[in-house]
Amino acid sequence: MATTPPLPARGWAASAADAPLAPITFERRAPRDGDVVIDIDYCGICHSDVHTVRNEWHGTAYPCLPGHEIVGRVREVGPGVIDFKPGDVVGVGCLVDSCRECPSCRRGLEQYCVRGATQTYNWPDPDFDRRTFGGYSTTIVVQERFVLRVPETLDPAAAAPILCAGITTWSPLRKFGAGPGVHVGVAGFGGLGLMAIKLARALGAEVTAITRSPEKGEHAKAAGAHDVVISTEKDDLRRARMSLDLIIDTIPVHHELNPLLKLLRLDGNLVLVGAIEPFDEGLDARLLYLRRSITASAIGGLPETQELLDFCGEHGIVADIETIPMERVNSAYDEIAAGKIDFRYVIDMATL
Amino acid sequence: MATTPPLPARGWAASAADAPLAPITFERRAPRDGDVVIDIDYCGICHSDVHTVRNEWHGTAYPCLPGHEIVGRVREVGPGVIDFKPGDVVGVGCLVDSCRECPSCRRGLEQYCVRGATQTYNWPDPDFDRRTFGGYSTTIVVQERFVLRVPETLDPAAAAPILCAGITTWSPLRKFGAGPGVHVGVAGFGGLGLMAIKLARALGAEVTAITRSPEKGEHAKAAGAHDVVISTEKDDLRRARMSLDLIIDTIPVHHELNPLLKLLRLDGNLVLVGAIEPFDEGLDARLLYLRRSITASAIGGLPETQELLDFCGEHGIVADIETIPMERVNSAYDEIAAGKIDFRYVIDMATL
DSSP states (O other), X not given: OOOSOOEEEEEEEBSSTTSOOEEEEEEEOXXXXXXXXXXXXXXEOOHHHHHHHTTTXXXXXXXXXXXXXXXXXXXXXXXXXXXXXXXXXXXXXXXXEOOSOXXXXXXXXXXXXXXXXXXXXXXXXXXXXXXXXXXXXSEEEEEGGGOEEOOXXXXXXXXXXXXXHHHHHHHHHHHTTOSTTOEEEEEOOSHHHHHHHHHHHHTTOEEEEEESOHHHHHHHHHHTOSEEEETTOHHHHHHTTTOEEEEEEOOOSOOOSHHHHTTEEEEEEEEEOSOOOSEESOEEGGGGTTTOEXXXXXXXXXXXXXXXXXXXXXXXXXXXXXXXXXXXXXXXXXXXXXXXXXXXEEEEGGGO | OOOSOOEEEEEEEBSSTTSOOEEXXXXXXXXXXXXXXXXXXXXXXXXXXXXXXXXXXXOOOSSBOOOOOEEEEEEEEOTTOOSOOTTOEEEEOSEEEXXXXXXXXXXXXXXXXXXXXXXXXXXXXXXXXXXOOOSSBSEEEEEGGGOEEOOTTSOHHHHGGXXXXXXXXXXXXXXXXXXXXXXXXXXXXXXHHHXXXXXXXXXXXXXXXXXXXXXXXXXXXXXXXXXXXXXXXXXHHHHTTTOEXXXXXXXXSOOOSHHHHTTEEEEEEEEEOSOOOSEESOEEGGGGTTTOEEXXXXXXXXHXXXXXXXXXXXXXXXXXXXXXXXXXXXXXXXXXXXXXXXXXXXXXXXXX
């Protein structure tokens, strides 16, 4: 199909589960019909990047080049692209393609594509004999349906985490009706928790942060939470009993769900968005008999991600970030794995 | 308040967890404002009766006089009652009172009364120094809000199970939108499963019965199921994978939820209505990441129970029953506990 040669690119990748990320050169496909070539300016570091690079979820192929919170500028477009032009500020999130025909894709919920959407990294790459390579790189080539418009009023580095941390919380906030008169709890306070608080607050909901750490609780209040429940304090838990309509549970490791269920009122929903460990071993099903539900939500579809970016542009919402040079990525991983940070690291690709 | 003497009544009650039910005489309160005095004609035997009488859920006080699928005729009404008159065919389900003021009661969801609705039996009785006594008796006195009108076109004995088995499945079928274009699974095939199939079918849904037993599967088809999945057959489970929008799970004992979750498509809901054992020990939370939810639903409120009775009257729906004399209640309990029957026993109170 493509007669032009592939595009040279540079990036950082890990060659094994225990190897640090290091410089790599590789190729991106030449742009074809509907493709957008993007020069990457910033890429956020998601906890998933760390899990994947270290093969903690298994199934990682090496070299592994992560990154799915990508913001950059359009360099050129392939034939048929009319919505984007060179110079546009754009974003790419966790998905770069999907079947586009199944019921999920037709609803704009490409993340639930029944044939399996193509993930931005560590996914079989239809164009090369390797996995897809993500955003820790100079360049990416993506079908326009999977390219998002980033409002130019937003700081592009701080907007990058909207593409994963943001949409992962936005999608369930919208689906479960967060807004005026709805009391939303946000459990866990890292990159996702912070975005959830900002978004729920901007949507007009009453927001309660649920965290083990009084210090993180203070940060949550500064981010917009109306109230804080310290989850190790029985009095706090008792006070908040049956008070919430919705809990966005961003805690990324195994944890007990029963104490969270008790905070829900009639018809309340507990939505897991953290990457929970495979098994919950102590769910008390009796706690569900108030039509409380447990469900889980994965990132978001393209239309809702664009809706979110537009909403963030309108409300001036971005992530709390620290921009770092590419060389700091390995030490940043250690800090993230240790659960030490309550902001998002974003790599400045100019340092590559 | 009441100046007239209490009403004499007869019934059958258990005096201890291991004692058979035996005749008892007792009193009902004299009718006060808003009360309806009902001569009981029929009372269905619910699996809950067996659990409670045998103290399998703990908390049973003795003597224990069960029964919450009550159909009879109005004998007399207290002051202020205008909706019922002597001779009316009426029903009483699992609840005989509630606070009427909390958000749940105001929504007509008295079963979720935040102060705790008064259950028809084994609940602290505000009028006597004992627990409430249920429907295995000649007479009951109930506030009119908790009295239901039974369509006279229905066989009164076969209508009795609508008041518990029926409403327990109707409430989630309605809440989760069972109707044309919605594919409903019904797991378990006893009194509840049978009603769920009949009701989902009458609502216009596509209905799949899920049962371990090929014989029960045949019965389910006769009752209206379009399809049957034998839950011990891997091929059957594979065929039905991601095909259902809603599962009404009526299985009354501990069971694995993961195989049922796999049958749900995007946004599908698994609703527990059987009295599940306290803990589920092997829930795979990863299966929820298709916005599948697990929730649980308890019986139903009074307005929705009346809606159901009217719907059953319109569609000629009743339970499959066998009418028995009071003397057979103890052997019926043994059969129910053994999971042997796929119909409902209903006691003919004329035999008392």
